[in-house]
Amino acid sequence: MTGRMERRAFWARGAAWAALCAALALFFYTRPFTDLLPFIISRHAVPALPPALPPLLLAAALAFWLWVRTAGNRLLFPARLAAALPMVIALSVPLLPDTLLDRRWFGGMLALFFMAPVLRVLAPPMLRQTGMGRKALYLLCAWCRSLVFLLFVFLLFARGNPVPFFGALALLAWLSVAAARLSGEAPGRRLRLSTAAATLLFLAAPLHALGRMPAAPQSGKREGERLRAAMGLHVRPYLQNLRKDGVTIMWESGAPLPGRVLVGGEPEDLLRPESPPRDVRVIESPASLIHEVTVDGLEEDRTYHYRVVSNGVAGETGRFRTAHEKPEPFEFAVYGDSQEMFGWAEYLVRNRHGDVCKSILRDSPGARFVVHVGDMTFLGNEYDRWGREFFGRAGDLMRDTVVWPVIGNHEMGAHWYFDYFSVPNTDERYYAFDYGNSRFIVLAVEGYAAGHTYGPPERTPMDPGTPQYEWLERTLAGSADKTWRFVFFHHPALSTGIEGNFRPATRVFGPLFEKYGVDAAFSGHDHDFEFSVRDGMVHVVTGGGGGPVSPLRPNSKENPHARYFKGVWHHCRVRVDGAKLKVRAVDLRGGTFFRFMVDKSGGSRVVRWE
Known part of the structure; x- marks a missing residue:
């Protein structure tokens, strides 16, 4: 009888481990987890599953594994399950943002994070019998572990710097060891090995950061700095x-x-x-x-x-x-949202604006010009940020390539934006220019309402009858001889990202776009890449220009026209060739992770993507 029970227990443990491993593999083989390892997992190999299925399967497998491990103990099993479920919920937020970012679900997750240690205090016999001091230490340790886990999840999806990322992972492992010892349980071999591995990764992270630094001395850079100092320059020469x-x-x-x-x-x-x-x-x-x-x-x-x-x-x-208006092929690049965040946030997630500019120079060498769709600095009314966040990182690009600006909310309507840029219109918040067979129209759609912490004192009026609206209609009406009409504005009309759709842009400008046959709109604001098609018109969000990217899509129900989404640093490489438009989204490695084409050679607009 004992041998039969041991065999049952052995097979139950094996089945629980197999179910848990299979559920974990399926869970982490879904986007956006696969986006974190694009060089290992091809996006074309990711199975198309209902987004709720992997989290549910993982929760069920985890419950089965904990039931077997605790032998169904009526106190220990629910305590451990309560401790594990909020971790699954936190990791599932990018898969189910519409649901899990709801206040009730988010509040429930935080409540579980808070209550699970309390249940653990009541479950292990050894911990129940200890004094109040040890119980208080255990609660403090468990709550700290919950906070560190949330920080780890944030750094995971925001592609945090190696040192804080692996530091959070090592601290999470050490707090787990401490909590196990305080609860009277000896840390298992797997936990000890995981702690040792996380500690080694944390210690190796500074070496990884040093390895990213150029091996050869930056003599050319130092020489350029000395030259600019001799010239008395604060911002080096650039084109407009x-x-x-x-x-x-x-x-x-x-x-x-x-x-x-x-x-x-x-x-x-x-x-x-x-x-x-x-x-x-x-x-x-x-x-x-x-x-x-x-x-x-x-x-x-x-x-x-x-x-x-x-x-x-x-x-x-x-x-x-110089520009031309010949019917010849040409290329341009688009990117946006290159701003830093708060000062301390730079230690968690490094700004990649400089890397995006290098990628444009390397991977889009034929770009005749670049359009930046707004949010060049975090606070446009602070003078020092313009040199540090924008011109200091885009200097090489702007020396030989014109970067056309789009005003965003983080420019704050400050005079520095108008002082630093020169555009062909008296009201420099919106303007237009022609190149080849195309007309390019830049609009002022800052998005945030007046008085917002990160918005302008006044939002540029855009309703019918306002100067911007009347100017836009005249500009579109005068583009009948152009094959392509592109518009650029900051807050997107269609987006499933954190900020979501800016309905006034759709309500006010949408009818004009449809009336005059606008082909594509490029925007930013949401720090991601998104491709949408509505009534044959293409909408592109290209907000991966250096600021922290986000894989969250809490507004997916508001934009049923979305066809592709990815939270990644990138730029868009656009090629205009007669009646064909080809666009590639290029990441920092130079890889094309998405492409689409618009073909008007047959008289109508045909959009294809892959």
Whole structure:
């Protein structure tokens, strides 16, 4: 009889372990977990399952495993189950955001995190018999473990820095060991091995961070810093307002200094700025802090080189290519939301704006220009952030490529936005420009209401009869000769992300977009990539420009037109080729994780994606 019971127990333990392992494999083989390891798991191999199925199967397998492990103890089993369920719920939030981010579910999860240690105090016989001091220590340790677990989940999905991520994992393991000892249980071998592994990973994390640093000395970077210091620059020269016959060159001095711009066809023409050749254009800029030099009279679709002289010192040579309106293929790039977060948040999740700019230079080398869809800094009314968060990281990109700006809520409507950028309209919050066979329209849709902590003092009016609305209708009506019409604004009209749809954009601008045949809208605000199609018009959210990304989709019911979503740092590479439009979403590794095409060659708009 005893042997039969032992065999039953052995097979029950085996079945419980097999069920738990299978449920865990299925749970972590779903998105967004697979997005964290794209080089191991292809997104095409992820099974299409109902989102509630993996969490339910994991909860059932976990309950079975705990029942077998506790031998069905009427106190210990519910206590351990109560401790495990909130962990499953927290990990399931990205799979079921509509449900689990509801206040009732979220409050229930926090209540379970709080009550589970209390149940554990009542369950183990050894802990019930200990004094109040030990019980209080156990409760404190268990509650701290719950908080650390929530931090670990946040860092997991936000792609946190290695040191805090593995630090949270190691602390979680050590608190589990401490809680086991305080409850009178000896930590099992698996827990001890997991703790040792997490500790080793935490200790190795700084080495990983050091390994990401360039091995060779950054002599070129140091030389560039010394050159900019000699020139008295705060922001290095960058390009704005690209046209068929010209461009605008800007820079910021640390003090009011005069400057000079030299523009020539070849870089060799600029080697002697003190006595340039006759065919080199020289434009003087009076003493100022922010310089804005307009260069006109250039040839269409031609490459030029330029050099800025400030404080009597000539800077590095940049280049640009004037615009054209020929029916020839061309490419451009789009990205947004490059801002940092709070000061302490940088230690948890590193800003990747610089990496996104490097990716554009490396993976979209044919981009004639770039559009940034807003939120360039965290607080646009703080001067220092513009140099640190935006220009300091995008300097190499902006030296040779025009970055067209879109005003977002984090620009706060501050004058620095209007001082630093030059666009072709008197009201610089919205404007338009043409390139090739396309018209590009930038709108002011900041989203947040006036008075919001991270919003402008006044939201740009957009209702019918307002200057922006009337200007938009005139601009769209005048684009009948263009094959493509693109619009760019910050707060998306269609989004399943944390911020969700901005209904006024849909209600007010939607009829104009449909009336005049707008082909695609690019937005940001939500820190993710999302692709939606509504009535043949494409909507793209490209908010992975450097700020912390989010895999959460709590507003999926509000946007039934969504076709693809991913929380990842990225940019969009767009190619216009006659009546065909091809768009690739490119991550920091240079891989294309999503692509779509719009074909108008047959007279109607056909959208395909993969």
